[in-house]
Amino acid sequence: MKKVLLGAAMFVAAAGTALAQERVAITPDLVAKAQAEGEVTLLYGSPLITMQAIIADFNKAYPKIRVNLERRSGAAGAQSVIKEKRAGVRRIDVVQSTEVESAGDMIREGLFTPFVPENIDSFKPIASGLAPHLYAPSTIRSVVMYNPKLVTEAEVERLRNWDGILDPAFKGRISVVEPSIGAAAAPLLYIMNNPELGADFLKKLKAQKPAIYLNSTLGREAVTSAQQAISIFSQFDSIAMSDFVRGSPVRFLYPNPTVEYAGSNWGILASAPHPNAARLLIAWIMSTEGGIAFQGPLSNSRSTLKDLGDTRTVLAKLAETPWYKEPTELWKPDMQDWVTNFGKYQDTWLDIMKRSN
Amino acid sequence: MNKAVSGRVAQALFLMLIFWLAGMPVISLLLGAVQTPDGSSYTTAFLQKVFLTRDYLRPMFSTLELAAYVGLLATALGCIIAWIMSRLKPYGGLVLEVGIMAPIFISPFIGAVGWLTLGQPNTGIINVLLASWGLPTVNIISYGGTVFIMVLFLLPYTYTLLRHTLDRLNPELEEAAAICGATQMSTMLGVVFPLIWPSILSSVILMFVLAAEMFAIPGLTIIPHGHELLSNTVFERATRWPINQSEASAVGLILLIITIAGMGMYAMAVRVQERFITVGPKSPRAAAEDGMSVARIAGTVIVVIYILCSSLLPIFAIFMRSMIPFYSGEISLSGMSFGNIQSTLSDPSVLDSLKHSLIVMVVSTLLLLTLAFLVALGRIRHKSRLSTFTWVVASIPIAVPGVLIGVGFLWLYIGTPVYASLFIIVLIMLSRFLPILVRLFETGLIQLGRELDEAAAVAGASDMVITWRIRLPLLVGTIRSAATIAMTQTLNELSASALLFTSATSVLPVLIFNYMYDGDYARASSIALVQIAIMATLLTVIGLATLSRRRKAVSVKPMNADAATGLPSPLAERQ
Numbered sequence: 001m002k003k004v005l006l007g008a009a010m011f012v013a014a015a016g017t018a019l020a021q022e023r024v025a026i027t028p029d030l031v032a033k034a035q036a037e038g039e040v041t042l043l044y045g046s047p048l049i050t051m052q053a054i055i056a057d058f059n060k061a062y063p064k065i066r067v068n069l070e071r072r073s074g075a076a077g078a079q080s081v082i083k084e085k086r087a088g089v090r091r092i093d094v095v096q097s098t099e100v101e102s103a104g105d106m107i108r109e110g111l112f113t114p115f116v117p118e119n120i121d122s123f124k125p126i127a128s129g130l131a132p133h134l135y136a137p138s139t140i141r142s143v144v145m146y147n148p149k150l151v152t153e154a155e156v157e158r159l160r161n162w163d164g165i166l167d168p169a170f171k172g173r174i175s176v177v178e179p180s181i182g183a184a185a186a187p188l189l190y191i192m193n194n195p196e197l198g199a200d201f202l203k204k205l206k207a208q209k210p211a212i213y214l215n216s217t218l219g220r221e222a223v224t225s226a227q228q229a230i231s232i233f234s235q236f237d238s239i240a241m242s243d244f245v246r247g248s249p250v251r252f253l254y255p256n257p258t259v260e261y262a263g264s265n266w267g268i269l270a271s272a273p274h275p276n277a278a279r280l281l282i283a284w285i286m287s288t289e290g291g292i293a294f295q296g297p298l299s300n301s302r303s304t305l306k307d308l309g310d311t312r313t314v315l316a317k318l319a320e321t322p323w324y325k326e327p328t329e330l331w332k333p334d335m336q337d338w339v340t341n342f343g344k345y346q347d348t349w350l351d352i353m354k355r356s357n
Numbered sequence: 358m359n360k361a362v363s364g365r366v367a368q369a370l371f372l373m374l375i376f377w378l379a380g381m382p383v384i385s386l387l388l389g390a391v392q393t394p395d396g397s398s399y400t401t402a403f404l405q406k407v408f409l410t411r412d413y414l415r416p417m418f419s420t421l422e423l424a425a426y427v428g429l430l431a432t433a434l435g436c437i438i439a440w441i442m443s444r445l446k447p448y449g450g451l452v453l454e455v456g457i458m459a460p461i462f463i464s465p466f467i468g469a470v471g472w473l474t475l476g477q478p479n480t481g482i483i484n485v486l487l488a489s490w491g492l493p494t495v496n497i498i499s500y501g502g503t504v505f506i507m508v509l510f511l512l513p514y515t516y517t518l519l520r521h522t523l524d525r526l527n528p529e530l531e532e533a534a535a536i537c538g539a540t541q542m543s544t545m546l547g548v549v550f551p552l553i554w555p556s557i558l559s560s561v562i563l564m565f566v567l568a569a570e571m572f573a574i575p576g577l578t579i580i581p582h583g584h585e586l587l588s589n590t591v592f593e594r595a596t597r598w599p600i601n602q603s604e605a606s607a608v609g610l611i612l613l614i615i616t617i618a619g620m621g622m623y624a625m626a627v628r629v630q631e632r633f634i635t636v637g638p639k640s641p642r643a644a645a646e647d648g649m650s651v652a653r654i655a656g657t658v659i660v661v662i663y664i665l666c667s668s669l670l671p672i673f674a675i676f677m678r679s680m681i682p683f684y685s686g687e688i689s690l691s692g693m694s695f696g697n698i699q700s701t702l703s704d705p706s707v708l709d710s711l712k713h714s715l716i717v718m719v720v721s722t723l724l725l726l727t728l729a730f731l732v733a734l735g736r737i738r739h740k741s742r743l744s745t746f747t748w749v750v751a752s753i754p755i756a757v758p759g760v761l762i763g764v765g766f767l768w769l770y771i772g773t774p775v776y777a778s779l780f781i782i783v784l785i786m787l788s789r790f791l792p793i794l795v796r797l798f799e800t801g802l803i804q805l806g807r808e809l810d811e812a813a814a815v816a817g818a819s820d821m822v823i824t825w826r827i828r829l830p831l832l833v834g835t836i837r838s839a840a841t842i843a844m845t846q847t848l849n850e851l852s853a854s855a856l857l858f859t860s861a862t863s864v865l866p867v868l869i870f871n872y873m874y875d876g877d878y879a880r881a882s883s884i885a886l887v888q889i890a891i892m893a894t895l896l897t898v899i900g901l902a903t904l905s906r907r908r909k910a911v912s913v914k915p916m917n918a919d920a921a922t923g924l925p926s927p928l929a930e931r932q
Binding site for chain 2: 047
C-alpha cells in the first residue's frame with residue numbers, strides 16, 4: 001500500500017508541481033559558487049570506466065571541481081544513503097541510480113531535492129519518469145546475448161521472439177539473472193504486463209532448466225566462456241556494444257519488441273554538502289555535452305535529448321557485421337507500475353524460478 | 358592497590374576493549390535481527406521465519422554438508438602435508454613452505470576465477486589440453502569442484518595448526534616404534550595420530566566454521582545451478598533489492614549458533630591438547646632428513662602437486678586473464694597485451710586504493726598481533742573467568758559472515774567520526790581476524806611448558822619480563838605465521854569493507870570486485886596480480902629474514918638450532 005501511495009504521489013508531483021520546482025541551469029553564478037565549493041561526491045552504479053570517462057569530460061569543462069567517485073551499485077548504494085540520512089550524515093551530493101526499485105526507496109525516504117532542468121523540454125518523456133526527484137539523461141535497451149559457436153543461425157532467428165526461448169532445443173542452454181537489478185527488472189515488467197506471457201511464461205521458462213546467476217556479468221561471462229549458450233532478460237545493449245568494441249566473441253540481438261528503459265537516473269540529495277557543485281554536475285549531465293558523453297565509446301548508451309543525433313561510433317562498426325540488426329519495435333515500461341508493483345512481480349519470479357526447487 | 362587487584366582491573370579493561378571490537382558488532386547484529394527493516398520498531402517476525410519455519414532448512418543442511426566435506430578433507434590433506442614437511446623433510450623445504458602458504462595471498466574469489474578459467478567445461482585451459490590429448494576432462498563447476506577449490510584455499514590454515522603440533526612431537530617416539538618393527542603407516546596410526554588428534558579435531562572444527570561462512574567460491578560455481586547456502590542467502594538479503602538486513606541478521610544467527618557449538622567443541626579439544634605439551638626447557642630433537650628415500654621423493658611430489666593446484670595454476674590463469682580482454686577458450690599470443698597491467702600501475706584510483714590497503718594492512722597487523730597474543734596469553738597462562746570470557750568474545754566473529762560484520766559496524770558507527778574513515782576499515786579487520794590469530798597464538802603458547810615461566814618467576818622476573826625475554830623469543834615462528842596471515846587477510850578482505858568504504862577510503866579488494874562486477878576481468882586480474890606481488894614480496898622478505906636468522910643461530914649453536922630459533926612455524930626454516 002505504501003508503495004502504491006508513493007507511486008501515485010510521485011506522478012502527481014511530477015505532473016502537477018513541475019513548474020513550482022527549482023530550475024537548475026548552468027549560470028556564471030552557479031559555476032562560481034560550485035568552484036568555491038571545489039568538490040562534489042557522486043554515488044553511482046554504472047561501470048567504473050563508463051563513469052570515469054563521463055566525469056573526465058565534465059572535468060574538461062570544469063577542471064577546478066574535483067569529483068569524488070564512489071561506486072556502490074544498486075540497492076547497496078541506496079541502502080547506504082538511506083542509512084546515512086537517518087543518521088544525519090551529510091556526505092554524498094549526487095546519486096546516479098541504475099535501479100528504479102531502489103530509487104523508489106530513496107524517493108520514499110525523501111532523500112532528493114525536487115528540481116527541473118532548465119532544458120527539460122529538450123528531452124524525450126522517458127527522461128522524466130522519476131521526476132522531479134531524478135532524471136534520466138540516457139536510456140538502454142534489453143538484448144539477448146549468445147555465443148555464436150553454440151547457437152545456430154536458425155536458432156538466432158527463433159530468439160528474436162520472446163517465446164522463442166521456450167523451444168525445447170534451448171533446454172539446459174540458457175542462463176537468466178535474478179530480477180533484483182535494474183537490467184533484469186525491466187524485461188520482467190514486460191513479461192508480467194503481457195497477457196500472452198506472464199507467470200505461465202515463467203513456468204515454461206523454468207522447465208527449460210536455466211542457470212540462475214546473481215548478476216548480469218556472471219551471465220555474460222558464462223556465455224563468453226561457453227558454459228551457457230544464451231543469456232536472456234538481463235543484458236543490455238550499451239554493455240554489449242562496449243564488449244564488442246573490446247573484442248568480445250559474444251553476439252547480441254534485440255528481441256521483438258525490445259524493452260527500452262532509463263537505466264541511469266540522476267538526482268541531487270537534499271542534504272548535499274556541496275549543493276552548488278551538485279547542481280552544476282547535474283546541469284552538465286543534462287546538457288548536450290553531457291548527452292554526447294553518454295554516447296561516448298566507453299558508455300554507448302543513448303541520450304534522451306530529442307535533438308541530439310546518435311553519435312555512437314560503435315554503430316558504424318556494428319553495421320559492418322552480418323549479424324547486427326536494429327530493433328524493430330520498442331516497449332517502454334510504465335515507471336509507476338515499476339515503482340508500485342515490481343516487488344510483486346519479483347516475488348512471482350522467485351516463487352516460480354527459485355523457491356519451487 | 359595490590360598486584361592481584363591491579364591484574365584483575367587490567368583484565369577487565371582488556372575485556373571491555375575486546376568486547377567493543379569483537380562483541381559489539383555481533384550484539385548490534387542480534388539487535389538488528391529483532392528490528393523492523395527501517396529500524397523504527399522491534400519484531401520477532403524474522404526470528405520466527407528463520408527458526409520456526411522450513412524456509413531456511415534447505416540452505417542450512419546444504420551449508421552443514423558442504424562445510425563438513427571441506428572441514429574433513431582440508432584437515433586430512435593438511436595433516437598429510439604437515440606430516441610430510443615435518444617428518445620426510447622434502448627437497449626445497451623453505452620454497453615448499455612458502456608455496457604451501459601461498460593460497461592465502463590470493464582472495465578466494467580471485468582464486469575461484471582462476472580455477473574456473475582452468476577447469477570449466479569446454480573452455481577451461483586444462484580441459485582444452487586434456488581434450489586435445491584425447492583424455493577425459495574435468496568440471497570444476499560442480500559440487501566436487503567447489504569442495505576441491507575450497508579445500509585448496511583453506512588448507513594453509515589447517516597446515517599451520519597441524520605443523521606446529523607435529524614439529525613439537527618428539528620423533529624419538531616414532532623411531533622407537535620403528536625399532537620395534539612398526540611400519541610407517543602403523544606408526545602413523547598407532548603413535549602419531551593418538552598424540553595429535555586434539556589438533557586434528559581443532560582443525561576440522563575451525564575449517565568447518567570457515568567453510569560455512571565462505572560464499573565467494575560456491576557463489577561462482579554451484580549457486581547458479583540451484584544450490585542454496587546460508588552464506589549466500591545472507592549476502593543476498595543484505596545487499597540486494599529489496600534489502601532486508603534484519604532478516605539477513607536473523608539468518609546469520611544460524612551461522613553464529615553453529616560457530617558457538619563449534620567453538621565449544623574446539624575449547625574441549627584444546628583442553629585435551631594441553632596434555633600434550635611438547636616444549637619445555639628441553640626442546641624435542643628435530644626429525645632427521647632421510648637421504649634419497651622413496652618416501653621423501655613421493656612426499657616432495659605430493660607437496661609440489663598441491664602447490665601447483667593451489668597457487669601456481671590459478672595465478673597463471675589470473676595472469677592470462679590480465680593479458681586478454683575476454684576468455685573464450687582460445688588463446689592467441691597476438692591477442693595478448695601487458696596494457697592492462699601497465700594502465701593499472703598508473704591508474705590514480707588503483708594507486709589510492711593501494712595506499713589505503715597498505716596503511717590498513719600495516720596498522721591492522723600490528724594491532725592484531727598484540728591483541729591476539731594478549732587474548733591467548735590470558736587464556737593459556739592467566740586463567741580466570743575474565744580471561745576465558747575475553748577469549749570467548751574474541752572468538753565469536755569467526756563465523757559471522759563478513760557482510761554481516763559490515764552491517765553490524767554500519768549500525769554501530771554510522772553518525773560517528775569513525776564512520777567513512779580508514780579507521781573503521783581497520784576496526785573491521787580487528788574484529789574479523791582476531792579469532793584466527795588468537796587460535797595461532799593459543800596453539801603456540803600451549804606448546805610452551807610452564808616450567809620456563811615458573812623458572813623465570815622464581816628468579817624474580819615479572820610477567821612483562823617473562824613475556825619479553827622468554828615467551829616472545831620462543832614464539833618467533835608463531836609471530837611470523839600470524840603476521841603473514843594477518844597481512845594477507847587484511848589485504849584481501851572484501852565483504853565487510855565493501856559495505857563501509859567511501860570514495861576516500863577505497864581499498865584494493867573493493868576495486869577488484871567493482872571491475873569484476875563490470876565484467877572487466879582483465880583489469881581486475883591486473884590489480885589482483887599487483888596484490889599478489891605485494892604479498893609475495895613481503896613473504897619473500899620474511900622468508901629471507903628467517904633464513905638469515907637460521908644461519909646466525911646455526912653458527913652460534915650448531916648442536917641445537919631449533920632451541921635457538923624458537924618454535925617452528927609453517928614459514929619457519931628447515932631444521
